[in-house]
Amino acid sequence: MRLQNKIAVVTGAAKGLGMEMAKLFAQEGATVIAADMSELSYEAKNVFGYQLNVADAEACKTFYDDIINKYERIDILVNNAGITRDSMTRKMTDEQWNIVVDVNLKGVFNLVRYVGPQMETIGGGSIINISSVVGEYGNIGQANYSATKAGLIGLTKTWAKEFARKGVPVRVNAIAPGYIMTDILKTVPEDLLQKFAQLTMLKRLGQPEEIAKSALFLASDESSYVTGHTLSVNGGMRL
Secondary structure, eight states: OTTTTOEEEEESOSSHHHHHHHHHHHHTTOEEEEEESSOOSSOOTTEEEEEOOTTOHHHHHHHHHHHHHHHSOOOEEEEOOOOOOOBOGGGOOHHHHHHHHIIIIIHHHHHHHHHHHHHHHHTOEEEEEEOOHHHHHOOTTBHHHHHHHHHHHHHHHHHHHHTTTTSOOEEEEEEEEOSBOSTTGGGSOHHHHHHHHHTSTTSSOBOHHHHHHHHHHHHSGGGTTOOSOEEEESSSOOO
16 A cells, blocks of 8 residues: 555546556555546546546646645646647648647646645655657657657656755656557557567567556655656667
């Protein structure tokens, strides 16, 4: 029970990586608010759904106020909500660029601007930003997505400094997953999946549970001396 009595918020938690993190955090003792634009695709003890568009600044303030009014604090925040609108740069539209930046980057800022200072006030906390292997190495056809995921790494380092500057143990870290077998990859042809797997040192794709366990480590006191760090969970992948 590594998260006993903790209040955790996980965005993008209706399915996929967010679902696995929410369920694992709850199993480890946390009360989890699973925020997503969609309704939850599952039921789990101590996981409570909340419909939220992280790109909507006013909605994020209302969400934050609701959680503080009900639970009085937020100990853990996982910024997992994200979207893709892939296109080669010469063909990318303003809409494709803007919506990815609004959700993946601004959406994280919309919550951390409230949660970070609150963690300073309560004496500590853990913020985890879900970046990506393409935020570290780039990827063809994903200029918008890779820019936002690289931006999260910069924000992680900045916030690790900002929120701990008064000597309060607010830790901010990032996870950069490689290719993980979520629903999105299940639509990819098998030959391409095998190609992706061969790009890793472990010669396989990752499982959502492996990202959830990495997030659990960063959320718990087991990582009490880890902050400002990007944890690459990609099987040794290089694009």
